[in-house]
Amino acid sequence: MEKKIDDLLKRNQLSVTSGRRKILELFLQQGGALSHSDIEKRAGEKFDRVTVYRTLQTFLEKGLIHNIPTADNSIRYALCKDDCGGGHHQDDHVHFICTACGNTVCLEEVNVPAIKLPRGFAAEQVEVLVSGVCRSCSA
Amino acid sequence: MEKKIDDLLKRNQLSVTSGRRKILELFLQQGGALSHSDIEKRAGEKFDRVTVYRTLQTFLEKGLIHNIPTADNSIRYALCKDDCGGGHHQDDHVHFICTACGNTVCLEEVNVPAIKLPRGFAAEQVEVLVSGVCRSCSA
DNA sequence: AATGTAAACGCAACAATGTTGCAAAATTGG
DNA sequence: CCAATTTTGCAACATTGTTGCGTTTACATT
Numbered sequence: 001m002e003k004k005i006d007d008l009l010k011r012n013q014l015s016v017t018s019g020r021r022k023i024l025e026l027f028l029q030q031g032g033a034l035s036h037s038d039i040e041k042r043a044g045e046k047f048d049r050v051t052v053y054r055t056l057q058t059f060l061e062k063g064l065i066h067n068i069p070t071a072d073n074s075i076r077y078a079l080c081k082d083d084c085g086g087g088h089h090q091d092d093h094v095h096f097i098c099t100a101c102g103n104t105v106c107l108e109e110v111n112v113p114a115i116k117l118p119r120g121f122a123a124e125q126v127e128v129l130v131s132g133v134c135r136s137c138s139a
Numbered sequence: 140m141e142k143k144i145d146d147l148l149k150r151n152q153l154s155v156t157s158g159r160r161k162i163l164e165l166f167l168q169q170g171g172a173l174s175h176s177d178i179e180k181r182a183g184e185k186f187d188r189v190t191v192y193r194t195l196q197t198f199l200e201k202g203l204i205h206n207i208p209t210a211d212n213s214i215r216y217a218l219c220k221d222d223c224g225g226g227h228h229q230d231d232h233v234h235f236i237c238t239a240c241g242n243t244v245c246l247e248e249v250n251v252p253a254i255k256l257p258r259g260f261a262a263e264q265v266e267v268l269v270s271g272v273c274r275s276c277s278a
Numbered sequence: 279a280a281t282g283t284a285a286a287c288g289c290a291a292c293a294a295t296g297t298t299g300c301a302a303a304a305t306t307g308g
Numbered sequence: 309c310c311a312a313t314t315t316t317g318c319a320a321c322a323t324t325g326t327t328g329c330g331t332t333t334a335c336a337t338t
Contacts, residue, residue, distance in 0.1 A: 015305050017315065036295085048317050053296070055315095069268060071208040073295095073325090094254060099263065107260075113252045115233060115267065120274030121246075124238065128254060129208060129266040135259030154334055156286065175324085187288050192325070194286095212296090212324095 001028070012062045019051050023059075024079075033068055033076035033095070033104035068095045068104060069127060076104045094128045100137035140167070151201045158190050162198075163218075172207055172215035172234070172243035207234045207243060208266060215243045233267045239276035 005024045009016050026042050027034060034042075039052050056077055059065045068076040078095075094110040097103075112128045144163045148155050165181050166173060173181075178191050195216055198204045207215040217234075233249040236242075251267045 015314065017305070019316075049295085050297085050318085051316060058315095067210055069208040069210040071206055071214060071266075073212055073214055075210060075212055094256075096256070096260060107257065109257060110254065113254070115249065115252070115269055117233075117235070117269065117271075118246065118248060118274070120277055121235060121269075122271045122277055123269050124271040125269070127210075127266075127268040127270075129268070130254055130256065130260075130262050130264070131266075132256075132261045132263040135257070138259055138261060154285065156334070158287075188324085189289085189326085190287060197286095 001025075004028075008064065012064055014058065014062060019047050020055055020058075022047065023052070023055050024064075027065070027077075027079045031105065033078040033106070035074045035076050037074065069129065070097070070104075078104070078106050081108065092126070094130055096134060097129060097131040098134035098137055099131055100133050103134065105134065140164075143167075147203065151203055153197065153201060158186050159194055159197075161186065162191070162194050163203075166204070166216075166218045170244065172217040172245070174213045174215050176213065207245075208268065209236070209243075217243070217245050220247065231265070233269055235273060236268060236270040237273035237276055238270055239272050242273065244273065 005021050005028070006016050008024060009020055014020065022043055023039060026039055030038075036052060036056065039056075040047075040049060043052065056065070060067065060077075063080060065077045066080050068078060070076060092112050094107045094112060096105050096107050098105075107130075112126045115123060115126055117123055144160050144167070145155050147163060148159055153159060161182055162178060165178055169177075175191060175195065178195075179186075179188060182191065195204070199206065199216070202219060204216045205219050207217060209215060231251050233246045233251060235244050235246050237244075246269075251265045254262060254265055256262055
C-alpha cells in the first residue's frame with residue numbers, strides 16, 4: 001500500500017510528501033469519490049485547508065483524479081484508472097450516487113452511451129450521473 | 140410577457156412580488172440556465188442576495204425550475220416545462236454546456252437514454268451533461 | 279377602497295468555502 | 309551533505325451560503 005502510493009506519485013512526476021500520501025490513502029481506503037470537505041474531515045488536523053485545495057488541483061492537472069459534478073455544490077473527486085495519466089483522461093464511465101449512504105462511486109464497467117444531438121451541437125464530453133440505491137444499501 | 144409571468148406564479152400558488160417577477164423574467168430572457176450569481180448580477184442592486192436564495196429555493200420546491208449539476212461548483216437552474224408543476228419533475232432531458240459561450244441549455248428534444256446498471260444497483264434518476272460547442276457558437 | 283393576516287423582504291450577523299502572497303520547511307537531484 | 313526547487317502553513321482576504329428578526333408587501337375579506 002505504502003509502496004503503491006509512492007509509485008503512483010513518482011509515476012506522475014510528483015514529489016512524495018506526507019500530505020499527498022495521506023490524501024491518496026484516503027481515496028484508496030474509500031474506494032469511491034470524496035469531496036473536499038470529506039478529505040478535510042478525514043485527514044484530521046494534520047493538514048491545512050489550503051494544502052488540500054492545492055493537492056487536489058495538482059492531482060487533477062496530473063490526471064491522478066477526475067472530478068464528478070453534483071447537484072449539491074460539492075464537487076466529488078475520484079481516482080482515475082491507470083490509463084488516465086498525463087493530463088488526458090479516459091474516464092468515460094457512469095457515476096453513481098447512492099441516495100441512502102451518500103457515497104459516490106465510479107461504475108467503471110458501465111460505459112456512457114452515445115448521445116445524438118440536434119444539428120449544430122458538437123459534443124466533446126458526456127457525463128452521466130445516476131442516483132439511486134447502491135448494491136451495499138439494497139442488500 | 141408580463142401576464143405570462145404572473146400566470147406562472149399564480150398557477151403555482153405563489154404570491155406575485157417584484158422579486159419573483161424579475162427572476163422569472165431573467166429566465167425567460169435568457170432561455171437557458173442561470174446560476175445564482177448570474178441572477179444576482181443581472182438583477183442589479185435591486186434585490187438582496189438572501190431574496191435570491193429564497194426565491195430559487197421556493198421555485199425549486201414548487202417545481203417551476205430544476206437544477207443542473209455542474210463540475211464548477213455553481214449549480215445552474217433552468218425553467219421547467221409546463222408539465223413539471225407540483226413538486227414532481229418531468230425533466231428527463233439532456234443538458235448541454237457550451238465551452239465557448241459558457242451557456243447551459245436544456246435540450247428538451249433529446250431524451251436521456253436508459254442506463255443498464257450492474258446487479259444490485261437501482262436507478263432512480265439519470266442526469267446527462269454534455270459539454271461541447273453549441274449551435275450559436277459553431278455557426 | 280379600507281383593513282387584518284399571512285407571506286415575503288431587507289438587513290445584519292454569522293458560518294462555510296475558496297483564493298492569494300509570502301516566508302518557513304521539506305523534498306529531490308547532484 | 310548541500311543547494312535549488314517545490315511544497316507547505318499561516319494570515320489575510322474574497323466569495324458564497326445560512327439564520328433570525330423587524331418591517332414591508334400582497335391578498336382575501338369586508
